[in-house]
Every structure is written in structure tokens, then in C-alpha cells.
Amino acid sequence: MPECLVFRVPTRHPADVSGVMDLIASGAVAAAEILAVFGKTEGNGCVNDFTRHLAVIALETALAGALGCTPEAVGARVALVMSGGTEGGLSPHLLVLARRDGAPAADTAALAIGTAFTADFQPEEIGRMAQVEATAAAVGRAMAAAGLDDPEDVHFVQVKCPLLTSARIGEAATRGRTVATHDTYASMGLSRGASALGVALALGEAEGAELSDAAIGTRRDLYSGRASASAGIELMRNEVIVLGNARGWSGPYAIAHRVMRDGIDFLAIQGVLADLGFSMSGQLTPEDSERVVALLAKAEPSHDGLIRGRRHIMNDDSDINATRHARALVGGVAAAAIGRTDLFVSGGAEHQGPDGGGPVAVIARVRT
Amino acid sequence: MPECLVFRVPTRHPADVSGVMDLIASGAVAAAEILAVFGKTEGNGCVNDFTRHLAVIALETALAGALGCTPEAVGARVALVMSGGTEGGLSPHLLVLARRDGAPAADTAALAIGTAFTADFQPEEIGRMAQVEATAAAVGRAMAAAGLDDPEDVHFVQVKCPLLTSARIGEAATRGRTVATHDTYASMGLSRGASALGVALALGEAEGAELSDAAIGTRRDLYSGRASASAGIELMRNEVIVLGNARGWSGPYAIAHRVMRDGIDFLAIQGVLADLGFSMSGQLTPEDSERVVALLAKAEPSHDGLIRGRRHIMNDDSDINATRHARALVGGVAAAAIGRTDLFVSGGAEHQGPDGGGPVAVIARVRT
Amino acid sequence: MPECLVFRVPTRHPADVSGVMDLIASGAVAAAEILAVFGKTEGNGCVNDFTRHLAVIALETALAGALGCTPEAVGARVALVMSGGTEGGLSPHLLVLARRDGAPAADTAALAIGTAFTADFQPEEIGRMAQVEATAAAVGRAMAAAGLDDPEDVHFVQVKCPLLTSARIGEAATRGRTVATHDTYASMGLSRGASALGVALALGEAEGAELSDAAIGTRRDLYSGRASASAGIELMRNEVIVLGNARGWSGPYAIAHRVMRDGIDFLAIQGVLADLGFSMSGQLTPEDSERVVALLAKAEPSHDGLIRGRRHIMNDDSDINATRHARALVGGVAAAAIGRTDLFVSGGAEHQGPDGGGPVAVIARVRT
């Protein structure tokens, strides 16, 4: 039977791959088993965040050495999902997700993983239905790879998606194409939103008839409660990683999720922990905190400028981007529950949960 | 008997005094009863944060109208403590603190308040022992005004203190004086640190023999667990407000405090709430949340770059000042406990709690 | 005959009105003669720049004392145009523009000034044709006030205009109105653009038939070569100040302008100086530099991301807003020509000159 391995590795800087290499050197994981690496890197998480690119290059180079292939070949087989922004107290780290076959048979469902990639997009496809539909198809392929037949068993779908730059917009223009937006920062939101709607479509959370170019970024009532999309300058395709609990998988891990209705929805996080069998008081004990190998959450500012009726300033701040504020906030709320700061809180939750909220999932060791 | 009145008022922008004026117009408080106004304003909380100045001017002008005096006379009698920075989800608001005499006698201790001001400092005194000693003396005067004889009954001491600017440094230089630092941003930390050590001296948390110019900003083992200092460009003196529980005061409010040992010390906040009689699960219910009229906390980055052993990037970020990250983090942790975002989280906790931590106090309605 | 007086006053901080008060105290200008004050303040020049508001409050309060009226009455008669952003080496300062009647008759044209205000706009009017048309009408009234009959004699039209905030957008929504944009930062550009097209309409630089809501912010071929618009949070109307050279005015000053075709169009600035009779080498001599009492320019990033074919990063920078980069650049180029840094370079040149460029005007003492 397959087993989904999960490792959390701290980094000293965006190009620090020593922790991953140590895992491989120790035999904890084989390079060929790695399906995905999620990373929180310490850039601004916005258009000109090159820490994601730097981390990807460093990982591709290091894994190429371990796999005996070219760096390009690494990128083609492993989903490298770097999410910029460690505002507040968030701690830069990597999550290594791997599939090991040949584990002993188990009679319960366990954490399962599947990945799939779209083809490269043209700039004019970003943030539009072409991206929605290609993403939905990729989610289906990733579920099949994970043996997840029922969408209900899917608890988190991470998508890495591209953004527009001035150069890309110009390139499209030379071919006579117009893009979804000329605002490069806004393009990140449209790309994330289109990707999330693709997940919603695949999981049955939205109907195809409701979706259109015009709905992307505007119909906030349409969303996936399990999608997490991060936009980055370093790729032009969508990379999809599906996580769920499936029979036919072995191992000590399980995943659960809830939807945070706003940025301070501490009870949603407690609900996820309860789903995983943790006995909750206010903050996990150090022992329980160690059993949490990953918290994955999305953060975004509410569009009405309010949290439970009280004004926030995220949308009016021209010094710090709104997504940076939102990550800092959700990172603080999540750290209050978990008692640690190496949490994968990603910004920009367009169509990923309700306005101002977003999905939160936890992977924990529930068996020995 | 005197009663300490506490009102929390949202603001729409830094110059918005409509909420305070509404309180006065409705008779909820008389202008002459107001001893202090604490404000969270939405600037960067650093050197060039003029939202504090703007709020002070607006409050002085408005209260002058209500009191029939000049704006300058308002400043001389009311402590206006504007703390810049509403990062993450923090909500800009004002806390109006007033003393009303003639309340019915009570047989329990209740929230008590006293204020005192130092004389204006010279630039060369900021961040040095002259500021420590003048602050300690002012704390003593404020305690006397509040009828707080025992330092143990003091739960929070707010100090508003000045900072150095290029102009002020230059002015001192023309008189042949050197200042504690030429880095204007660093001057905010030294001013806060000297002020906090003044509080520690007054409350018996530090010995005079331990203190010196050299200790300010360096001897992190010396601190007050109840001091909160905010530096601003708009004043040259220290303004001290002491809050505690005293017999001889009436009213429904009580205050409690704990020391957060790091930025994610959720248990410290739960401890404060327990001290005030709240039954805690994870987050206060909406009803209990309403009974919390103020949470006052200090936030700062740890100097070793770690939170519980995991790296944070606050000290290495040249785009967002470290105090801004720290406020966002503590604001998120506090909002997780209280369930609301209009919290007075202030940055820069030099000598205010242990390295990376800080005091947290809550004022709540504990009687009807 | 009337004379247009111009004074340049340095400020130590946004609320520093001491220089203006000194002018009045010395008799250099009477408070009642002041028609407008332009100010460069040191905020970010974007949505949450409260230095403009602070300067306006300080000026209104100070001038109210000098005029013996209320602060509100000052705002009604004097155009206070605060432009945030002193990036690079730009120096915060105020320009006081006044009209003194009874000057000796002169037989040449001299600097002339006229002002006019629109009514307050509704949020839904900002950035739309209602703002264009009201601005054009106000320009006509201001020209009449200045005795400027021929649009060719108009060399600079400054407009101060409002922006959208989350609160204002919400207020419009409560009345069932949609606004031009929900992006508060973008609203500044639309408001400036609509204002500039109003100037273009009034001066015959654009035809009414070309203009529409859809053209605002998109038809970059439509622009005024003499308009300068600054958006601020502190007002809801447009304030218009027209400057030109007119017979019937006396005094030592003249104004000239050119259009910078990009942000490094040093030759345009040299052209303006030549128009005013300066003998140019590379940088004005200190004596000639003193004769320049004001340089007024607009700065904006080119939309194609290029300056003379070379990439700039303004539009892709999520840490520093593009207008901040543009002001810093044009401020450096202008300081290279003039040899001083107290220059009124304002950001956001939508429909104010060609894409990536903008108008530049100089007021200089050309007679004794």
C-alpha cells in the first residue's frame, strides 16, 4: 500500500535546501518519492517576490543532484509550491510531501496525495475560464492519482498558479491579445481566483453554468472551501496537489479541514483539531503541537473593510499590501491555537472560502 | 467615591473625534471628567507616523470646545496617548478614561486611575537616566492621585514618551550636546526603554543601583511587567497613566494583567481572563467579548530571531519594521482570545516584559 | 492693478505653519490676500497619507486666527492643495500664492492667478464625467477671476481632488450606488484623470465628444499639457487654481511650461528655463536658482514599463507604490536642472501629459 510521508523542515534563507538534503541523506525519504514541496518563503508574497523563484531554483538544483536528472526534469515531476510572505511571526519552512509504496496494509483511511499539472498558460488565459477549466481537469487527474473517488474525502487542494508581469502583458499585446488586467498585482488575485473556481468545479462546490470570465474576482458567493491557490512569477502553468483521507493508504497521518468565516475564526481551527481527536483547551500542549505536522490556511482582507463589524485598514494601506496584513493576522490566530509559528498561511483567498475568510486544514499524526 | 469610567470608541480616520463628542453630548461622560484618551491610530507607528499628531490635534481642538479652554490647555490636563500601528487586523479606536466623583460607596476594590506628567525633556535626556528618574517620580505622583498605595495593586502603567528627529538632534548639537543615538528609529526604542525602567523603578521591579545609561536598551533582564510605553513625535515630555484596582473606588470595572513570555503566549491572555472571572474555552463568547472594554498589550520582536525555537524574520525585514510585524502577531493572538480586533496592542516593548514578550492587561466589566 | 505674490516656505513637519505665520507677521503678505497654499508633505502620497489632512488642519487653524474666522471658513475661501510624497531628495515645503490689489501699473504681462471650487462630489461621481464637467466649469470661472481670456496664456492648472475610501464606497452602496472602482488606490488615479480631462476640456486640449466614463483612465492619448491633479482623502470637492501670464497684472514674476515626454526629459525643463530667459548650462547657478520660486511638475510611471526602451520596475514593485518611484525620479531630474530640492513634484499624471511624462512649469522672478 502507499503511504503519504510529510516532513516539516525549517529554512535559514530562501535558498536553504540543507534540511531537505538531510532528509534524503538520512534515508527518511528517497528523492524519487517526493511528489511536492510546499514552502513559506520570506518575500513580500506579491508581484516582485523573488524569494519563491530563488527557492525553486535551489530545490530544483539540489533534487536534480539527488535524482540524477536535470533541474528542468525536477520541475516537471515535483510540484514546488512556494508561497511568499512570513509576516507577523510566521516562520519560513518547507513541507516535503512524498509517496512511499509498499507500506503495510491498514484497515483505516489515511492521508493520501495526488498531483497533476496543466499545460503552460498564455498570458491572456490567466484569470479567465481557460484557467478555471484546465485546473478542474487537473484536480480530477490528481484525485485519480490519489485514489480519492469521493470529493467529500478531499480536504485540501493546493494550486500554484502564474501571474502577469509588465513583460508578459507586453508579449500578449504583440500577438494582439488583451489580458484580464493590466495591474500586475491584481493579476495575482485573478489567477488565484480562477484556480480556486477550478477546484470548486471539480469538487462540486460550484456549477459550471455559474462560472464565467466576469464571475472571476467578483462573484464572492462562489468559492471552494478546500482550495488554496498561490500565485508566483516563476511558472506559467498550474500545479495541483490534492490531499485527502483514503482507504488503500497507510501511515500515521490524517487530514481535516474547516472554513474560517473571518480572519479571527479561532473556533474553526479548534474544530479542525477536534476532528483530528485533539482534546482542546486554549493552545495545544507542546506534545500535541509536535503531532501537528502542517497547518495550511488561506488569508485575505474582507472587502467591506470590517472584521465582525470593526474597521480594519488593510485595504487602505498603501505601504503594506492587504494580503500581507491578512497573513500576519491569520498567522497569529493559528499560532494561538497550535503554539508554533511554522504554519503554511498563504495570502489571497479569492474564491477560497467566504469573503474575508478561507479554508484551514491540519495534517496530524493520529496513529503511531 | 470616585469611579473610573472607560469607553471604547471606533474611529473612521485619525482625526475622527465624533465618537468622543457623542459621548459628551449624550452625557455619558463630562469633558471635565476625562483624564486620558488612549488611541490606536493607523500610521506606521514609527518615526514618521503623523497619524498620532493628527489625532492629538483633533482631540485637543474638540475637547477645547467642550471645555471652553484653548487646545494647549487640553494637552496640559488630559493625557493623550496615541499609539500608531494597526497592522494585521487591529482596528483603529480610542479608549476614553475618566474619573467621576460622587459614585455610591462600594465595599470591593474597583478600577482606579491616576495621571502625572514630567516636564519637557531636552533631546539629550531622551533614552537616558534623566528620563528614567523623571518617569519614576511621575509614576509615584500618579499612584498617589489614584489612591494606589501598594505597587502590587498597580496592573498597568501607560507612558507616552518622545523620540528624536534629525531636527531635534541638530538642535542639541547646536548647544554642544550629544544624544543617545543618531538613528531616529532607534531613539524610539531607547525612549520607551528608559520610560519602562522608570516604571520598574517606581514599582520595585528594578533597583536603582542596577540602572544606568548603558543599561538602557541592553540589559534585557531588567524590565517592568506592567509598563507600556509608546513613543511619538508630537510631545517632548512623558505622560504617565497608572491603572489598578483600589478600595475607595466604585464602579463595575476591574483590571488584571499577566506577562506574555513570547508573542504567541495565548495562555497568558487566558490567565488574565481567568483572573477576571471569565470561564474560558477557546475564544470568548460574543456576550463575554462585549464585557471586555479594553485589552492593552505590548509587542516586540525577540532579539534572537526566534519564537519557541523557530525563526521569525522581523529583524531582517527592511521593508516592514520589526515592530509592525510584532504588533500584527500579538494582535492576532489577542483577537483569537477575545474575539474582537479593537485592541490596544502597542509596539516596542523594550524593558517592558522579557525579550520578545510583554505585559498584557484586560479591563472588564465584572459587576453590573 | 493686481499682483500675484508667491512665497516658498520650508516646513519642519506637516503641521508646521510657522513659516506662513512669519510671512503674515512681517507684513510680507496679509492673510486676506492668500488665495491658495500648495504643499509638499512627507506622507506616502497614496490612500492612507494623513500628512495632507494634518497640514490642512494646521493651516486652517492658523489662518483662522489670522483672519478672525472659523477654520471651516478658511477652507471655503483658500485652496489648500497638499500633495503627499517627498521621495528621493524632495524637500517638504509650502507655496503661498496671494493676490494683492493696488500694485503699480505695468506694461507687460505678469503672473496671474484665479481660483474656483466645485461643489462636493458624491462618491459615485468621482472618476466619472460628472467630475470632468464640474472641473471644466470651475476652470472657466478661475480663468475669469484671473482675467485670463485666452487659454494659450494659461500655463498651469492645479486641481485638488478627492479619492474613494472603503467607508465612502460603503456609504454609496447604502444608497444603491456603484462607484468607479473598489480599489481605493486606483480611485486616486481615476479622480486625477477625470480632473485633468476637465482641464483639457476647458482649455480646448480635448473635445467633449471624445470624453466618456470609459475614456477616463484608458484613453491615454487624451490629456492636458497644463493640468496637475492631486488626490487627497481630506476633501470631497475639486479645488482649481489657474496660473498664467496676463496683461493687467503687475509684479516681478512670470510662468512658463513645457511637457516632459518621459520621466528623464531634462531638455523640457531646460526649455522652460530658456522661455523664462535663463542662460542655461547644466545646472542653474545659485543666484539663478534663487530666482526660481516654484517648479511644478507631474510624475507617473509609463504603462509599458519602459523609459526610452529600458525597463523600469515601478509597476511591478509591491513594496513601494509606482507613483512614489516616479516622484523620486522626476524630483532628481528637476533638481539636476534647478540645483535645489524644494520642488513641487506631484505623483499620478493620468491624462496630465503623455504616458510616462507630464507637465512641468516654472515660476521665476524675471523683473526686479
Added chain:
Amino acid sequence: MPECLVFRVPTRHPADVSGVMDLIASGAVAAAEILAVFGKTEGNGCVNDFTRHLAVIALETALAGALGCTPEAVGARVALVMSGGTEGGLSPHLLVLARRDGAPAADTAALAIGTAFTADFQPEEIGRMAQVEATAAAVGRAMAAAGLDDPEDVHFVQVKCPLLTSARIGEAATRGRTVATHDTYASMGLSRGASALGVALALGEAEGAELSDAAIGTRRDLYSGRASASAGIELMRNEVIVLGNARGWSGPYAIAHRVMRDGIDFLAIQGVLADLGFSMSGQLTPEDSERVVALLAKAEPSHDGLIRGRRHIMNDDSDINATRHARALVGGVAAAAIGRTDLFVSGGAEHQGPDGGGPVAVIARVRT
């Protein structure tokens, strides 16, 4: 005879090495001839600017392929000097400096180049005399390599130097060592300052007896008029590149330099251009602009907060670091002279020119 080749290559992002690879593919330069690559990358130029690291990795990987060696071996032989920060209108680009032997003999002096590296520094050596002395020795070796015997013939010395991070400070502490500063941002200035004093020592601009740990960062009267130091997180040694005009070298290029006395010293730049034989009006013609293959300048804020007596806000801005303002300003002034924006303006001019000023050098094609 040797010839110093100079190529200016635009980049589309920090990892873009296509321009350099095109040069090699076309035969314009052989990989083995390249001695140094200077780059302006688009990060913040401060502590957490990872664009420098990204560019270095990309260049090392690409050149390793061309040279048939490992990336580490590239770094050991080629000086890669990435300077972060393209504020204002500065354009990201690379300068490729190469030495080609076997050029035809010439009877005039021509551009000459030499490089040398120090050993890696310990964190506690950064910003102290150990760095000064090792740098001076390296300058001597680089001059010898270039055949530059007379310090008067040296016109520019570029040094790439390390900085302190929280991790490096901690590492030193584990060995019981204290570092020059705990402020990571401040460490960049001390490292640049020590490096520049090393150049001054080597060129006879400062006496060894004047220099001490205490003088670094404080004795602003001590400086080199030809040193340019950039601090980066990606190395622990100093890399030195000396540029001058030497007999015994061939080729069309010459270099000249002047010292800008402040950030708007346009006349200094015009002086350099005059030294190189350009006939100056205000801005170089497009043809002359093409002949300028590199402008190299340092920018820094003056410590008194003034430029020619007028206040700048660089030192009081907590949103944008002072060096970012300074680069934007000097970039604008230099672009005014040269008429292009791909200029190597680097921030932080401690001991590199007088307070608020810095060296400026131009390399131009003066012969065909």
C-alpha cells in the same frame, strides 16, 4: 596586449542570464575572459534583498555550463557584484567586464581591470579593522593584476562585502564573540564603510594611523573618492575590482571619475563627461549616450538631514529605507545627464565620498 571588454546587458528579472549567454554564444566574449559581472537587481538593496543571491546563483549556474566547471568554481574566479535597488527609474542590468589578451598594441592608456578576493570573514570581523586591512591588501593585489602602479591612475574600486544577519550574529555568540552591531541593517553600513576605508588606505587617501574600529562609521571626514562598496547576504568575503587607465592596455574605452559633493551634484557628472571629451550641453545626445557603457555612482543620505540647506526626509522615513531614497535621487540626477536609466547607482556611501555625496565614474568609448 590585454584589452578590457565592457558589455551592458539588460535583464528581464534577477535570474535572467540570457543576455550574458548571448554574448558568449555570439563570440563577443569568451566565458573564460570574464573577470567580473556587476549587476543592478531589483530588490530593496537592504538586508532581506534576495534578488542579489538569485542573480548570483543564476550567473554561477550559467557560467559553469559555459566554462565546464562547477558553480562554486565560477564564484571562485569571477567577481559577481550584485547591487540591489533600482528605485526611481533605474533599470535592472548587468555589466560584464572581461580581459582579452592578444589585442593589438596601442600607444595611449586604455581601460584596465584587476580583481582580487579576501578570505572569508568571521561575523565578528565585519565592520572592523580586520576587514579594512584585508581589503587594502586585496586592492594592492588587484592593482598589480591590472598593471596599475600609480594610485592616481585608479578611477574606481568596486568592493562586494558581506553583512550580518541574526543567524550570523548568533553563530558568533556561540563562539563567545561579539559583533560590531546587532542591527542587521546597520551592519551593511559598517561593512561598506570598513571596505571603503580599506580602499582609501590602499590608495593613500587615508593614513593607517587615523583608522580604528571606532572610526568606522563615525569619522565621516575619512573617505575614498574612488571606492564603491555594496553589501550582500550571499557572501562572507570581500571581492575587489579595480578599474583605471593604464598604458600597456588596448581598446576603445577610458574611465574618469569625480566626487559628487551631494546628491544633486550634476556638475560633478558633467565634469566626468568633460574629462572623457564629451561636449556638454544639458543632456547627452542619443549618439553620445550610446558611447557611455557604464556610469557607476554611490548614493547616500546626508546625516544632517539637509541637501544644500533644505530638509530631506530620508533619515526619518520608516516605510522606505534611506538608501532607497538616495539611490532614486542620484539615479534621477545621473539620468538627467546621461539620458538613459541603466546606470549602476549603488546605495550606502559610508566613507565613500563626503557625507551625503559619493564617487561617480563613467566608462565610455573614446576611440573607435
